[in-house]
Each structure stands twice: as structure tokens, then as C-alpha cells.
Amino acid sequence: MPNLLQIIMYLIEKIKWQAQLINKLSDYINWLEDDTGRPSKGTDITKLDYKKMTLDDPPNVVEIERLNYKDLLKEAEDVSKPIKKVRRHNSSTAVPESVRCPKCGAPHDYLYKNNGNKGQYLCKVCDARFHEKNRFSKDIQLFCPHCEKHLDKIKERTEFDIYKCRNNLCPYYQQERTNLTDKQKELFETSPYYFKLRYIYRSFHLNLEDIKSYGLIKAPVDLAKIHASPRLLREILTLHVNYGLPAPKVAALLYDLHGVKISRQTVLNYASAAGAQLLPLTQDYPYELSNEICGDETYIRVKGKWNYICYFFDAKKKIILSQRLSAKRNTELAIRAVHDVLSHYALEGVPEDLNLVVDGNPIYKLAQHYLSQHGFQFDVTQVIGLTNEDDVSKEYRPLKQIIERLNRTYKGNYRGTHGFKSQNGARAHIACFTACFNFLRPHQALDNKVPVRIPYVHDGVENMPDKWIRLLNLGNGLLKSTSAE
Ligand SMILES: [Zn+2]
Ligand SMILES: [Zn+2]
Known part of the structure; x- marks a missing residue:
């Protein structure tokens, strides 16, 4: 068969x-x-501007190395070079308790203010420098595939973040600038926002597995258990779907043709x-x-x-x-x-x-x-x-x-x-x-x-x-x- x-x-x-x-x-x-x-x-x-949306190569993704300050302290002790807590002579050099090193997790006792009160810190345990606004640990960092410089996040949107290479010496940027015609160069001087000359990467928040999900449609009735005859069901579908007749007209037509009383809702339920x-x-x-x-x-x-x-x-x-x-x-x-x-x-x-x-x-x-x-x-x-x-x-x-x-x-x-x-x-x-x-x-x-x-x-x-x-x-x-x- x-x-x-x-x-x-x-x-x-x-x-x-x-x-x-x-x-x-x-x-x-x-x-x-x-x-x-x-x-x-x-x-x-x-x-x-869709014209700006050229597709760039993916960035270089670097997983940030994670250290444990306790291990580092112990290692230092083992080689007889123990790392001591910072001794502060006045309160203006104090680091708030809430700040920890994003790289090794060292608490504030091991952190210096690196540039006065401008917000940069230095970790005495692992030598990491970080800014107070950027002190939360990240799992990855993104680098430009053309110049290997750090990419800056320039916009956060609902569905993705935009990263950009701001390096003026980046070969990508230099090449794009060279490719401009004289006329374009003129326009670029006054209105640089018309051009996409720098490397751009969009990091989407959407998960591919969620995107793939289909989801079935819930049937309002079980077609195997409906009261109408199979003949009626197939006529309903022919009239409603092939001919696009609205449900009330389908119901009226079936009554005129076969004398069968059927509601508008029944037509819709069967089609659904x-x-x-x-x-x-x-x-x-x-x-x-x-x-x-x-x-x-x-x-x-x-x-x-x-x-x-x-x-x-x-x-x-x-x-x-x-x-x-x-x-x-x-x-x-x-x-x-x-x-x-x-x-x-x-x-x-x-x-x-x-x-x-x-x-x-x-x-x-x-x-x-x-x-x-x-x-x-x-x-x-x-x-x-x-x-x-x-x-x-x-x-x-x-x-x-x-x-x-x-x-x-x-x-x-x-x-x-x-x-x-x-x-x-x-x-x-x-x-x-x-x-x-x-x-x-x-x-x-x-x-x-x-x-x-x-x-x-x-x-x-x-x-x-x-x-x-x-x-x-x-x-x-x-x-x-x-x-x-
Ligand atoms: Zn550290
Ligand atoms: Zn670059």
C-alpha cells in the first residue's frame, strides 16, 4: 500500500x-x-539606516581568565613574598567595602585607588586595573578581528547590543576611509553619521534554541469526534478556505444546499x-x-x-x-x-x-x-x-x-x-x-x-x-x- x-x-x-x-x-x-x-x-x-548594515566578520572572543585571590595569596606566601593588605594613611584613599577585584575577587583591603578619585583601581594581588563603573565580572571580552583592540559597547537595544572598534589606526577603518570617493570624503567631513567606516558587531540577546521552537496550534475541537458528517467537514473547508467565504456565509450556504443547520462558530472551530x-x-x-x-x-x-x-x-x-x-x-x-x-x-x-x-x-x-x-x-x-x-x-x-x-x-x-x-x-x-x-x-x-x-x-x-x-x-x-x- x-x-x-x-x-x-x-x-x-x-x-x-x-x-x-x-x-x-x-x-x-x-x-x-x-x-x-x-x-x-x-x-x-x-x-x-539599512545601507549601513554591511555584515562584518565576527569579533575575536576572549574568555576572561579567572583567578582566586586566596590561591594567589598562598602562592605568594609559599615563595616568601607575602602580599599584605593595603595600609592607608588617610580616609581619602579608602576603597569602599562593596568593591572587589573583578579578576581575582580580592576584597577592598587589597585594592588601591590608582588615579586619585577618578575611579580607577589597582589590585595588589593580581595587578588587574579596573574602573569602578566596570567592576562587575564578565565572562568574555570582545576584540576587533582587524586590529585586535578592545571593542566598545556603543548601544544597548532590546534585541541586541552594538559594539564598535574605535581605534583610528584599525586597518578596517583606514581601508574604508581610503575607499571613499572625493565627494564622499567631503560629505564625511560634515556628516560622518552617513557612513559606516568602523568595524561593528551586534551581540544578540536571542537564544537560537528559543528561535527554533515551533509550538503547535491548539485545536478547539477534536475532528475525530465531531457531530457533523465527514462530508460536511470537507465542504466547510472547501468553501471557507479555498473560496475564502466568511463563516456566516458558509453556514447559510450549507443550510440552503443541504438543509443542515450549523452555527458560524462551528464553521470556525472546524477550520481551526x-x-x-x-x-x-x-x-x-x-x-x-x-x-x-x-x-x-x-x-x-x-x-x-x-x-x-x-x-x-x-x-x-x-x-x-x-x-x-x-x-x-x-x-x-x-x-x-x-x-x-x-x-x-x-x-x-x-x-x-x-x-x-x-x-x-x-x-x-x-x-x-x-x-x-x-x-x-x-x-x-x-x-x-x-x-x-x-x-x-x-x-x-x-x-x-x-x-x-x-x-x-x-x-x-x-x-x-x-x-x-x-x-x-x-x-x-x-x-x-x-x-x-x-x-x-x-x-x-x-x-x-x-x-x-x-x-x-x-x-x-x-x-x-x-x-x-x-x-x-x-x-x-x-x-x-x-x-x-
Ligand atoms: Zn585582583
Ligand atoms: Zn579595529
């Missing part, structure tokens, strides 16, 4: 993912609320349960992808507030690869969405020439920075503005238009919902749409074929309602195997 074999193949391919999934179920995203009531502009990182069942399938199906991947954002209402969906899409194969929902349009959303794209290459590896085409939002460059720090290399091409002002925009605009069309298609489907009561409900709706789009909906640009043809779903299956049931069976098998881990 080839159908059963197919299901088993999915299960085997996904064992690794399943383990991760179970681990992460409990700590899925704490959705942050935005209470302005309109689409949030995201965090202030969107104000960053279907979305929950189909999410793992949309995420884990081993798609065959092209190298034309693009991303975009759209917004929807959840509990009366604007939320964002970040989509990634194979523009050639017409396959939706990511469908992340978030209350904020921030770097974390972009990282999650891009990571979804990369995880579709889990089996064969991320192609060397992978290029993601996105809009001018800096969150994608930041996502690239973050993921490159975790070993994922890919290019990002940003198509900026509404007109073809530059060659890059001209070349990639068709891709951008394709994904904007996808967004319009989704919005057409979303409009009838009048927003969602919960993130869970919104995610279920999106998952249903994605499953339909990838597996069931014929696409004009593909000679009216579906983007991903699964023999079990399509072979010998005449109509759309029956295809829905097959797709749900497949989703259910995958979901059950996931939950059973």
Missing part, C-alpha cells in the same frame, strides 16, 4: 524535528502586546482544528525548492490589535515556506521566519547561493547577522521603495510583486474573518490557508497545477472536499507521531 508507505516516510524523516518540538512546546513565544491599536512601527531598530492538524505538514513537507525565495510582511487584527505575519515564499514553485505571526514587527520575527526557510533545507543543506529577496526593512539584515553568527550563510537582497530607482530593485521587483500578490490573496481570505480572538485562532487560519495554497489550490502560473502534488491526496481523488480529507489524514498522521514522542 503506497499511501501508508508515504506516511511512514514522513514520520522517519521528521524524528529529529519531533524531539525538538516536544522540548519546546512549553516555552513557545510569549507574545508581546502592543496596545497602540494600530500597526506598530516595530522597535526603533527600523529607524536604522483543521489548521492545527495541518501545521506540521506545511512546515515539514520535504519541498523541492527553487532559488527564488522572497519574503514580505502583512498585518492582521488579533484581539483588536495589529499583529504581523512574516511570509517567506518560493516565488517560482509557489510554495509558502514560513507563516510566522507576531505582535511585533521586530528582528525576532524576521529571524524566526528566515529560520523556517533554512529549516526546509535541513535534509540537503542550505544551498551556497541562497538569496532572500525582501523589502527595505532592516529586520532582515539583522536576521542575517544573527543567523550568520550561528553558522547559517545566505544573501539578502532588499528591494526598496515603490519605483525602480536602482538596478537591484529593477532586477528583483518581479519577485517582490509575486509575493505581494500572495499577500493580497491571503488578505482576501482574511477579510471575511473580521480579525481573530486569539493568536492561536489566527495561526490556525494561516495554517489552513498555507496548506490549501501549497497542496490543494491550482495555480495559473503552474499550468493550473497545484504547487506540491502529493499522490495520496490527488491520485484518483476527483473533488476538492475529498482532497481535503486526504490532506487532513496525512496531517493527522504527522501530528500524532509528533505528540507521541
Whole structure:
């Protein structure tokens, strides 16, 4: 029975993912609320100039050597050169009790004020110098990979800190200055902030393991135990998802066609349960992808507030690869969405020439920075503005238009919902749409074929309602195997 074999193949391919999934179920995203009531502009990182965001090499990371002052004192005694506590002749040289050496932990009795009252201390035990503002112990220090000088933290943002090499003799800085044209040099004299000439490193606060977490969708009803006939369920999905008919219209239509009374809420519950069942399938199906991947954002209402969906899409194969929902349009959303794209290459590896085409939002460059720090290399091409002002925009605009069309298609489907009561409900709706789009909906640009043809779903299956049931069976098998881990 080839159908059963197919299901088993999915299960085997996904064992690794399943383990991760179970681990992460409990700590899925704490959705942050935005209470302005309109689409949030995201965090202030969107104000960053994307042109400045070139991707620099990683810094040199040095683990700070840790010493124990008690050991050092004993060693000194052993060689008959004992270190004594500092003898102070007047109170102005006293070091506050709260200050300890960050390198060896020596208490204030062993510390000198090194430069009067300017705040620098010297440790008599280990010779470390440190400043009172900087006396808290750190595990690592960051150094410029070009000049090996210490990097300064210049900004703290919600999602990352920015470090900069301030060394004027740094070869990176010198080279960048030399590369400026005469005109640019002139501008640099008056407005240096237009340029990024110094080495920059962003240290993200986000944990990759948290980013990877998927989180299942909670089904409001168990499709195996519903009262409606299977025939009704598949008709509901066809009308509500394929045709984007709002729930009240679906209910009315079913009454007119079959004389069956069904509430608007029942329609929504069935569709949500279907979305929950189909999410793992949309995420884990081993798609065959092209190298034309693009991303975009759209917004929807959840509990009366604007939320964002970040989509990634194979523009050639017409396959939706990511469908992340978030209350904020921030770097974390972009990282999650891009990571979804990369995880579709889990089996064969991320192609060397992978290029993601996105809009001018800096969150994608930041996502690239973050993921490159975790070993994922890919290019990002940003198509900026509404007109073809530059060659890059001209070349990639068709891709951008394709994904904007996808967004319009989704919005057409979303409009009838009048927003969602919960993130869970919104995610279920999106998952249903994605499953339909990838597996069931014929696409004009593909000679009216579906983007991903699964023999079990399509072979010998005449109509759309029956295809829905097959797709749900497949989703259910995958979901059950996931939950059973
Ligand atoms: Zn010390
Ligand atoms: Zn440097």
C-alpha cells in the first residue's frame, strides 16, 4: 500500500524535528502586546539606516581568565613574598567595602585607588586595573578581528547590543576611509553619521534554541469526534478556505444546499482544528525548492490589535515556506521566519547561493547577522521603495510583486474573518490557508497545477472536499507521531 508507505516516510524523516518540538512546546513565544491599536512601527531598530548594515566578520572572543585571590595569596606566601593588605594613611584613599577585584575577587583591603578619585583601581594581588563603573565580572571580552583592540559597547537595544572598534589606526577603518570617493570624503567631513567606516558587531540577546521552537496550534475541537458528517467537514473547508467565504456565509450556504443547520462558530472551530492538524505538514513537507525565495510582511487584527505575519515564499514553485505571526514587527520575527526557510533545507543543506529577496526593512539584515553568527550563510537582497530607482530593485521587483500578490490573496481570505480572538485562532487560519495554497489550490502560473502534488491526496481523488480529507489524514498522521514522542 503506497499511501501508508508515504506516511511512514514522513514520520522517519521528521524524528529529529519531533524531539525538538516536544522540548519546546512549553516555552513557545510569549507574545508581546502592543496596545497602540494600530500597526506598530516595530522597535526603533527600523529607524536604522539599512545601507549601513554591511555584515562584518565576527569579533575575536576572549574568555576572561579567572583567578582566586586566596590561591594567589598562598602562592605568594609559599615563595616568601607575602602580599599584605593595603595600609592607608588617610580616609581619602579608602576603597569602599562593596568593591572587589573583578579578576581575582580580592576584597577592598587589597585594592588601591590608582588615579586619585577618578575611579580607577589597582589590585595588589593580581595587578588587574579596573574602573569602578566596570567592576562587575564578565565572562568574555570582545576584540576587533582587524586590529585586535578592545571593542566598545556603543548601544544597548532590546534585541541586541552594538559594539564598535574605535581605534583610528584599525586597518578596517583606514581601508574604508581610503575607499571613499572625493565627494564622499567631503560629505564625511560634515556628516560622518552617513557612513559606516568602523568595524561593528551586534551581540544578540536571542537564544537560537528559543528561535527554533515551533509550538503547535491548539485545536478547539477534536475532528475525530465531531457531530457533523465527514462530508460536511470537507465542504466547510472547501468553501471557507479555498473560496475564502466568511463563516456566516458558509453556514447559510450549507443550510440552503443541504438543509443542515450549523452555527458560524462551528464553521470556525472546524477550520481551526483543521489548521492545527495541518501545521506540521506545511512546515515539514520535504519541498523541492527553487532559488527564488522572497519574503514580505502583512498585518492582521488579533484581539483588536495589529499583529504581523512574516511570509517567506518560493516565488517560482509557489510554495509558502514560513507563516510566522507576531505582535511585533521586530528582528525576532524576521529571524524566526528566515529560520523556517533554512529549516526546509535541513535534509540537503542550505544551498551556497541562497538569496532572500525582501523589502527595505532592516529586520532582515539583522536576521542575517544573527543567523550568520550561528553558522547559517545566505544573501539578502532588499528591494526598496515603490519605483525602480536602482538596478537591484529593477532586477528583483518581479519577485517582490509575486509575493505581494500572495499577500493580497491571503488578505482576501482574511477579510471575511473580521480579525481573530486569539493568536492561536489566527495561526490556525494561516495554517489552513498555507496548506490549501501549497497542496490543494491550482495555480495559473503552474499550468493550473497545484504547487506540491502529493499522490495520496490527488491520485484518483476527483473533488476538492475529498482532497481535503486526504490532506487532513496525512496531517493527522504527522501530528500524532509528533505528540507521541
Ligand atoms: Zn585582583
Ligand atoms: Zn579595529
